[in-house]
Amino acid sequence: MKVTKKMGVLVAASCMMLFAAACGNSASTSTAPTTNAAATTAPAPAAGKKITLGFAQVGAESGWRTANTKSVQDSAKEAGFDLKFSDAQQKQENQIKAIRTYIQQKVDVIAFSPVVESGWDTVLKEAKDAKIPVILTDRAVDSKDTSLYATFIGSDFVEEGKKAGKWLADKYKDAKEDVNIVELQGTTGSAPANDRKAGFAEEIKGNPHLKVIASQTGDFTRAKGKEVMQAFLKAHKDIKVLYAHNDDMALGAIQAIEAAGLKPGQDITIISVDAVKDGMTAASEGKINFIVECNPLLGPQLMQAVNDVVAGKSIEKRIVTKEGVFTSEDAKKVLADRQY
Ligand code: GZL
Numbered sequence: 001m002k003v004t005k006k007m008g009v010l011v012a013a014s015c016m017m018l019f020a021a022a023c024g025n026s027a028s029t030s031t032a033p034t035t036n037a038a039a040t041t042a043p044a045p046a047a048g049k050k051i052t053l054g055f056a057q058v059g060a061e062s063g064w065r066t067a068n069t070k071s072v073q074d075s076a077k078e079a080g081f082d083l084k085f086s087d088a089q090q091k092q093e094n095q096i097k098a099i100r101t102y103i104q105q106k107v108d109v110i111a112f113s114p115v116v117e118s119g120w121d122t123v124l125k126e127a128k129d130a131k132i133p134v135i136l137t138d139r140a141v142d143s144k145d146t147s148l149y150a151t152f153i154g155s156d157f158v159e160e161g162k163k164a165g166k167w168l169a170d171k172y173k174d175a176k177e178d179v180n181i182v183e184l185q186g187t188t189g190s191a192p193a194n195d196r197k198a199g200f201a202e203e204i205k206g207n208p209h210l211k212v213i214a215s216q217t218g219d220f221t222r223a224k225g226k227e228v229m230q231a232f233l234k235a236h237k238d239i240k241v242l243y244a245h246n247d248d249m250a251l252g253a254i255q256a257i258e259a260a261g262l263k264p265g266q267d268i269t270i271i272s273v274d275a276v277k278d279g280m281t282a283a284s285e286g287k288i289n290f291i292v293e294c295n296p297l298l299g300p301q302l303m304q305a306v307n308d309v310v311a312g313k314s315i316e317k318r319i320v321t322k323e324g325v326f327t328s329e330d331a332k333k334v335l336a337d338r339q340y
Pocket of ligand 1: 061062063065138139154155220245246247248273274
């Protein structure tokens with residue numbers, strides 16, 4: 001039987017999918033779809049040619065990002081892909097430049113974590129015109145035209161904010177006096193910052209004693225988190241709670257709190273998001289009281305999605321990662337087994 005080029009390519013892609021599936025998916029994730037599947041395909045690479053993936057990463061701003069980068073790089077290697085990787089140092093213009101370079105290089109698939117939600121339509125249209133499918137990982141874009149990307153693989157940040165707010169509302173459900181909260185927001189304009197803020201506010205709004213007296217970006221970094229917390233402590237003498245949108249900012253804030261002679265986790269209750277090793281260590285020491293997990297190990301799911309779009313398979317438009325929550329007691333129990 002004559003094996004056509006297309007059949008040869010499909011066999012190659014299928015073998016890769018079997019290989020990728022055999023590698024297993026180390027991330028504890030669910031792939032619960034939330035919207036209808038939409039077929040988005042790329043012209044398959046020539047028979048026997050490696051799939052080339054262009055990945056534009058946000059930066060290296062936090063422990064979470066470091067773990068996410070490692071997951072993408074290790075999974076691409078396991079899947080046998082040729083990975084082109086760029087670090088945008090948290091600048092949108094650098095990510096747009098990287099995506100344009102990948103288009104010029106005619107990669108098979110482009111994936112990226114948008115540093116902010118807006119301003120992507122033009123470059124995503126350029127990728128679509130070049131018939132290169134785009135996969136969003138970690139963070140979303142606010143483009144109204146959802147045909148501009150094949151799928152968005154990442155957490156539900158509103159849900160993460162709600163988990164944080166619910167724990168606090170439960171803790172202070174019988175409060176008789178005001179509980180002053182300060183908030184360290186993530187990168188201004190980013191999906192996690194917008195959504196974690198919204199989810200948290202939604203859950204605490206039912207208790208008039210829970211008051212956010214100050215809220216400012218710490219840009220997801222330890223240094224900025226410390227700097228802003230120092231300013232909060234100077235301006236407010238009655239802070240009872242810190243809600244930080246990630247562990248790195250919480251850890252920077254803990255340095256400021258201790259320098260002010262206060263006990264983190266006791267004088268000031270601290271809630272954080274991510275559950276990276278350093279955050280979980282602080283939680284196990286009682287310095288962070290509650291951590292909402294945000295899973296960075298998105299590599300295996302991303303590579304499976306790359307295989308699917310190259311093989312012409314239909315793909316769920318939204319793949320939500322599965323995550324837990326940890327009290328200080330929980331953190332003590334699981335710290336040794338944490339992968340990141
Ligand atoms: C969330 C991710 C955020 C992390 C931060 O998915 O985009 O960016 O919560 C990281 O630690 O900097």
